[in-house]
Amino acid sequence: MEVTGLRKSYGGTTAVDGVGLGVRSGEVYALLGPNGAGKSTTVEVLEGHRRRDAGRVRVLGEDPARAGRAWRARIGIVAQSATDAGELSVREVVRHFARYYPDPRPVDEVLELCGLRDRAGARLASLSGGQRRRVDVALGIVGRPELVFLDEPTTGFDPEARRRFWDLVRSLRDSGSTVLLTTHYLDEAEALADRLAVIAGGRIIAEGTPRTVGGRDTAPALVRWTDGDGEHETTSADPAGLVVELARRGPVRGLAVRQPSLEDVYLRLIGAAA
Numbered sequence: 001m002e003v004t005g006l007r008k009s010y011g012g013t014t015a016v017d018g019v020g021l022g023v024r025s026g027e028v029y030a031l032l033g034p035n036g037a038g039k040s041t042t043v044e045v046l047e048g049h050r051r052r053d054a055g056r057v058r059v060l061g062e063d064p065a066r067a068g069r070a071w072r073a074r075i076g077i078v079a080q081s082a083t084d085a086g087e088l089s090v091r092e093v094v095r096h097f098a099r100y101y102p103d104p105r106p107v108d109e110v111l112e113l114c115g116l117r118d119r120a121g122a123r124l125a126s127l128s129g130g131q132r133r134r135v136d137v138a139l140g141i142v143g144r145p146e147l148v149f150l151d152e153p154t155t156g157f158d159p160e161a162r163r164r165f166w167d168l169v170r171s172l173r174d175s176g177s178t179v180l181l182t183t184h185y186l187d188e189a190e191a192l193a194d195r196l197a198v199i200a201g202g203r204i205i206a207e208g209t210p211r212t213v214g215g216r217d218t219a220p221a222l223v224r225w226t227d228g229d230g231e232h233e234t235t236s237a238d239p240a241g242l243v244v245e246l247a248r249r250g251p252v253r254g255l256a257v258r259q260p261s262l263e264d265v266y267l268r269l270i271g272a273a274a
C-alpha cells in the first residue's frame with residue numbers, strides 16, 4: 001500500500017489531513033491513535049469504502065476508488081461494525097461468504113482458526129459480543145486474502161481469545177498475507193506489528209517499529225535501586241553507566257532498569273500533538 005497526501009473532510013470536520021504511509025507486502029502494520037484521530041477514515045479509503053478528497057492511494061497496485069471485483073476478492077475486511085445475520089448459524093454464514101471468493105479457505109479450517117468450532121451450529125443472535133467479533137474475523141479471512149484490514153478486531157475479546165487471535169494474525173502473516181491493523185491496545189500493537197504509525201488530528205505524528213517509534217530505544221530509562229541511604233529512582237540517558245557507577249559505590253539491592261513502554265511513548269506523542 002502506498003498513500004501520499006491523503007485528505008478527507010466530512011462537512012466542516014477534517015478527518016484526515018495529509019496522511020502518507022507505505023505498507024510493505026507481508027508485514028503487519030498497525031495504526032494507533034486516540035478516538036477520532038482519523039484511523040477508520042484512512043482504512044475505509046484504503047478499502048475502497050470511502051471517497052477521498054485528495055491524495056494518491058495505491059493498494060495491491062490499484063486505486064481502491066476504481067478497483068473492481070477481482071481486486072476486492074484479494075482483500076479481507078474486518079470492519080468496526082459487527083455482521084448482522086442473526087437467524088443464520090455460524091457455519092451457514094461463513095459458508096455463505098465463502099461463495100463470494102474464487103479460492104476460499106475450507107469452512108471448517110476457518111472455524112478452527114477463529115476458535116468457533118464449538119459454536120458452529122449456534123445462531124449468530126445467540127453469541128456473546130466477543131464470539132460475534134470472531135465471526136467478523138472469520139468472514140474477513142475466509143477468502144484467503146492477500147491483504148487483511150483489521151479495524152479494532154479484538155474489542156470485547158477476553159484475554160485468552162485475544163491471545164488466540166494474535167496467533168491467528170501471526171499465522172496469516174506466515175501464510176504471506178499483509179495485515180493493516182488499527183487498535184487501542186498497545187500490547188496488541190507491540191505483540192503483532194512489524195511497523196506502526198501513530199495518528200493524531202488526521203496526521204501521522206510518528207512511525208517506526210514498536211521498539212524504536214518516537215525514539216523509544218534512545219529515550220532515558222527509569223532506574224530504581226535501594227542502598228544504605230534508602231530507595232532511589234531517577235531517569236538516565238546512560239543507564240548502563242549509572243549501574244556501573246552504583247556498583248562501584250557499594251552494595252545495591254532491588255536494581256531495576258526500565259526503558260519507556262510503548263504506552264509511555266504513545267502518551268507522550270499524543271500529549272505533544274494535542
Ligand SMILES: Nc1ncnc2c1ncn2[C@@H]1O[C@H](COP(=O)(O)OP(=O)(O)OP(=O)(O)O)[C@@H](O)[C@H]1O
Pocket residue numbers: 010013014015033034035036037038039040041042
Ligand atoms: N460519517 C461521518 N460523518 C461525519 N463525521 C465523521 C464521519 N466519520 C468520521 N467522522 C469524524 O471524522 C473524524 C475521524 O473519525 P474516524 O472514525 O476516522 O476516527 P478513528 O481514529 O477511527 O476513531 P476511533 O478510534 O474512535 O474509531 C472524527 O472527528 C469523526 O467525528
